[in-house]
Amino acid sequence: xxxxxxxxxxxxxxxWAVASFPRSVLVFLLFQGSLLFAYVARIPTWLRVGLLGTAxxxxxxxxxxxxxxxxxxxxxxxxxxxxALGLNIVVGLAGLLDLGYVAFFAVGAYSWAIPGSPHAxxxxxxxxxxxxxxxxxxFLLIGLLVAAGTGILLGLPVLRLHGDYxxxxxxxxxxxxxxxxxxxxxxxxITNGPKGITPIGRPPLPFGVPYSEGFYxxxxxxxxxxIVVNRRLEDSHIGRAWEAIREDELAAQAMGVPLVRxxxxxxxxxxxxxxxxxxxxxxxxxxxxxESFTFLESIGVLAMVILGGMGSIxxxxxxxxxxxxxxxxxxKGLSLWLNELKNAGxxxxxxxxxxxxxxxEPAKYERMIxxxxxxxxxxxxxxxxxxxxxxxRELAKQx
Amino acid sequence: MDLQLLVDIFPQVVxxxxxxxxxxALIALGYTMVYGVLEFINFAxxxxxxxxAFVGVELLLGLQSLGALDAVPWPLVLLLAxxxxxxxxxxxxxxxxxxxxRPLRSAPRLIPLISAIGVSFFLQDMIRLFESLWHNAFNLxxxxxxxxxxxxELTRTIDVPVKSLVVILAALGMLGVLWVLVNRTKxxxxxxxxxEDQAAASLMGINVNRIIxxxxxxxxxxxxxxxxxxxxxxxxxxxYSGFIPGLKAFTAAVLGGIGNIPGAMLGGIVLGLLEAFAxxxxxxxTGGAFGAEYKDIFAFSxxxxxxxxxxxxLLGEVVRGRA
Amino acid sequence: MEARFEARxxxxxxxxxxxxxxxxxxxxxxxxxxxGPNGAGKTTLFNIFTGLYPxxxxxxxxxxxxxxxLRPDQITTLGICRTFQNIRLFANMTALENVLVGMHAxxxxxxxxxxxxxxxxxxAEGGLGLRAAALLERVGLRAHANDVARNLPxxxxxxxxxxxxxxxxxxxxLLDEPTAGMTRGEASALMRLLRELVADLGLAIIxxxxxxxxxxxxxxxxxxxxxxxxxxxxxxxEVQTDGRVIEAYLGTRRGQRRHAAG
Numbered sequence: 001x002x003x004x005x006x007x008x009x010x011x012x013x014x015x016w017a018v019a020s021f022p023r024s025v026l027v028f029l030l031f032q033g034s035l036l037f038a039y040v041a042r043i044p045t046w047l048r049v050g051l052l053g054t055a056x057x058x059x060x061x062x063x064x065x066x067x068x069x070x071x072x073x074x075x076x077x078x079x080x081x082x083x084a085l086g087l088n089i090v091v092g093l094a095g096l097l098d099l100g101y102v103a104f105f106a107v108g109a110y111s112w113a114i115p116g117s118p119h120a121x122x123x124x125x126x127x128x129x130x131x132x133x134x135x136x137x138x139f140l141l142i143g144l145l146v147a148a149g150t151g152i153l154l155g156l157p158v159l160r161l162h163g164d165y166x167x168x169x170x171x172x173x174x175x176x177x178x179x180x181x182x183x184x185x186x187x188x189x190i191t192n193g194p195k196g197i198t199p200i201g202r203p204p205l206p207f208g209v210p211y212s213e214g215f216y217x218x219x220x221x222x223x224x225x226x227i228v229v230n231r232r233l234e235d236s237h238i239g240r241a242w243e244a245i246r247e248d249e250l251a252a253q254a255m256g257v258p259l260v261r262x263x264x265x266x267x268x269x270x271x272x273x274x275x276x277x278x279x280x281x282x283x284x285x286x287x288x289x290x291e292s293f294t295f296l297e298s299i300g301v302l303a304m305v306i307l308g309g310m311g312s313i314x315x316x317x318x319x320x321x322x323x324x325x326x327x328x329x330x331x332k333g334l335s336l337w338l339n340e341l342k343n344a345g346x347x348x349x350x351x352x353x354x355x356x357x358x359x360x361e362p363a364k365y366e367r368m369i370x371x372x373x374x375x376x377x378x379x380x381x382x383x384x385x386x387x388x389x390x391x392x393r394e395l396a397k398q399x
Numbered sequence: 400m401d402l403q404l405l406v407d408i409f410p411q412v413v414x415x416x417x418x419x420x421x422x423x424a425l426i427a428l429g430y431t432m433v434y435g436v437l438e439f440i441n442f443a444x445x446x447x448x449x450x451x452a453f454v455g456v457e458l459l460l461g462l463q464s465l466g467a468l469d470a471v472p473w474p475l476v477l478l479l480a481x482x483x484x485x486x487x488x489x490x491x492x493x494x495x496x497x498x499x500x501r502p503l504r505s506a507p508r509l510i511p512l513i514s515a516i517g518v519s520f521f522l523q524d525m526i527r528l529f530e531s532l533w534h535n536a537f538n539l540x541x542x543x544x545x546x547x548x549x550x551x552e553l554t555r556t557i558d559v560p561v562k563s564l565v566v567i568l569a570a571l572g573m574l575g576v577l578w579v580l581v582n583r584t585k586x587x588x589x590x591x592x593x594x595e596d597q598a599a600a601s602l603m604g605i606n607v608n609r610i611i612x613x614x615x616x617x618x619x620x621x622x623x624x625x626x627x628x629x630x631x632x633x634x635x636x637x638x639y640s641g642f643i644p645g646l647k648a649f650t651a652a653v654l655g656g657i658g659n660i661p662g663a664m665l666g667g668i669v670l671g672l673l674e675a676f677a678x679x680x681x682x683x684x685t686g687g688a689f690g691a692e693y694k695d696i697f698a699f700s701x702x703x704x705x706x707x708x709x710x711x712x713l714l715g716e717v718v719r720g721r722a
Numbered sequence: 723m724e725a726r727f728e729a730r731x732x733x734x735x736x737x738x739x740x741x742x743x744x745x746x747x748x749x750x751x752x753x754x755x756x757x758g759p760n761g762a763g764k765t766t767l768f769n770i771f772t773g774l775y776p777x778x779x780x781x782x783x784x785x786x787x788x789x790x791x792l793r794p795d796q797i798t799t800l801g802i803c804r805t806f807q808n809i810r811l812f813a814n815m816t817a818l819e820n821v822l823v824g825m826h827a828x829x830x831x832x833x834x835x836x837x838x839x840x841x842x843x844x845x846a847e848g849g850l851g852l853r854a855a856a857l858l859e860r861v862g863l864r865a866h867a868n869d870v871a872r873n874l875p876x877x878x879x880x881x882x883x884x885x886x887x888x889x890x891x892x893x894x895x896l897l898d899e900p901t902a903g904m905t906r907g908e909a910s911a912l913m914r915l916l917r918e919l920v921a922d923l924g925l926a927i928i929x930x931x932x933x934x935x936x937x938x939x940x941x942x943x944x945x946x947x948x949x950x951x952x953x954x955x956x957x958x959x960e961v962q963t964d965g966r967v968i969e970a971y972l973g974t975r976r977g978q979r980r981h982a983a984g
Contacts, residue, residue: 097509099516157707163508164440165706168649172699175646179696187688229837236836236847237822237829244812244823251810254772256798256827256890265833295642299520306513357535360528368524374517375499378510 003041010034015059022067025333061213071212077324078219079277082226084304084316086273092311094266095246097167100174104271106293107150108143108278113288116201122189136203139279147275148268155267181290196289200282215284303370306377309384335363410557412679420671421570425625426648427663429618435594435658436614442515445645446522447492447619451626452636454487455480456539463542473546484627485620492619493612526638538637541630566628573624650702656712725750732780741766742950755929755937758947764930768896772804773797799827803887804896809879813872821854824889861885876903894926901933913940
């Protein structure tokens, strides 16, 4: 009972606080924390669903009304949740360490960015492009298919490799895609190289919804679909076959699981989530270039999966939220705060902060965050924060 | 296509390839030795390598600020830089193994690999943090030593800076020392024994943990030496510039047969040459449509093809089964 | 007349070692045991029968279909399934899930059925659960359905492996030392179960076994391998009195020879 009151109270209070102090990062973090509490608290399911539903469908857009940046953060979180869920299939369920996952995100993004902008005219001539804005919705499916196809094309040769070799080869593949994106501005200008592509068309939205809200809801919808798909796969013979492969490849095959086909399916499913989100991402950003698709991003998504718990859907959601918020808000907040202190001439232990080197920008230390997450989780809690039911048991033995 | 040009640049390309190749070979040794002993890809080795470059540049900058850089004879300066670079990288490698890998030795294979990726990223930003606080800059330039930049004109079209010759000689010396160490000393025998069969080695009274630490120390030191030479040869370093050479050196190790020390050297030279040729000739041969930017793709393609068609590499034995 | 399962002149070399030298083997029905000293090539034979190793020479047919060159999962689909000498369960999945994975080859659901969760999917999935539970019941593990395989006692793990193999609806089952590590009582119970399976389902079984009491009690026929060669074949009684077999087991002459890889 106490938990019910606490959960409702926390969500309500923090939502009010965000509305009242629209600039405070801390208050927004409190709001996110209250949602987490509502998720884990011992409260009736209907209340949990009600609280989370209200928060995501009503409160969040309202908060966005007061401070658009928060809605942007929430949308980014949603994009990364979908990516983490996709990678979770590949790494968490099938046990295939893919270090080039962001390549599929890139493939999805370019598959809309090129025809959705005037850039395609450079390739095909004429002025048929950009395609009409509504075709964006068709490209959600096309992006999915292109990414899944890329996953299969990559998977065919490399899925025979095991464990750590597969990891390195997928890393190489990710880099190849990035180098291609960077250099395919000649002989035919396909990607426009490092300059990137812009302006990328945005989809028409019903009822005159503004774009920030529109993308938020679109991402939310896709995340919901992705979660449902993920769960259904996990609870089917397909998901069980993936886990069997993760546990013992040879035994799985001897029990009738076709290895290559199952692994390809895992690769294609993971890739397709990234492909869809790539399409959304390119439209949301209007501008994309290869910088958004680096190895750093792949490892970021991996850190999300590891932090939350390999093979765990709630884990992937939590991991994506925490890491994105750390990057977008905490690190940036730290940077701003440090600058304020410097400008105010604050002195700590006789050391004037104004003397701190200008190159010291906390916002740039994403890698350190990812690195610390990966190392600490592997050493102290390899099953993640929200362990998958069985994964937890596997890893408990060597803890 | 200008055939004469292709012929004229050929020796220069070979030379570039060899320099690059020795660099890869030195770095590849770290990957291959650790893999031989633990069957584990030390993903952080690329940062262990670049730390060597940073330790070296700190020494040179320190000497420069003391005004001693030109006063001390350059071979001594270089030797000193190599030694501190090797010490820095070697000790770091041992520490990393102790902190981030050893607790995970009995875990499923992917667990230590993920930890190693974490270490790689962590170290990159640690270097950045340290250098930002220390110099307020993390892109550092190796101070020039004039004697090293003298160019020896071999023919009308080829000239070699002294530093390139020094790099080749130093790398050769390093590889020679390593060869003696592994094949002609008791420690080397112990390392080979642990690589062959850990349990048996430990029954024979070999302290396996110490040998593993030693392997990291030696592999790290080779990486550190490569780091200093990298700095001397190419000048500009930053915390992230170890990553791609590291990946290529790993490719070289796989190419030569991972776990195989002569294989790593051979793989390094072959990859260096391949890359130099790709960088110089691709653009010429395709009329500028595809340029040197594709040399990285070239290296990765080599990696993928080798792993698929000849996973044991040029000199390696059959890779042991794993899941 | 071709037998239901027939291997002809199966040969396998590992480097310089000949693990199997032109071994013939045939099985119509019932339980056939393969015995022999360590390193005789018994498990190698299983690995070739189930597609885990390629053979260097020879042929293997099942119901007239050649098996060599097929992948392990294809062979399972044809109705041959096996257990492993060193127990290879999916250690972190529950007993029930292990059995469900065993059914993979018989599941006809398509990707789309899984995503859409149509009635067809629910029905099929429900059916699988019931069948899995029945199989666990059969091997006496019903109460442990939701235990993680890794936590089961050794004997239970062996039985779970058999249930998992049965889940693929095989008509021929290869068991690699199923009673290893079991108590006398457990082993006898298991043998009763095997006889029941043969009687009820018309299942044929090839058994690799070291426990001679078990072999003699349960087998219809026995094949003896030594150093990759078949040295005897017949009813348990015939084999027991065969001079070469006794020699192989006591190692009077051949014991000095180098053992081939198992």
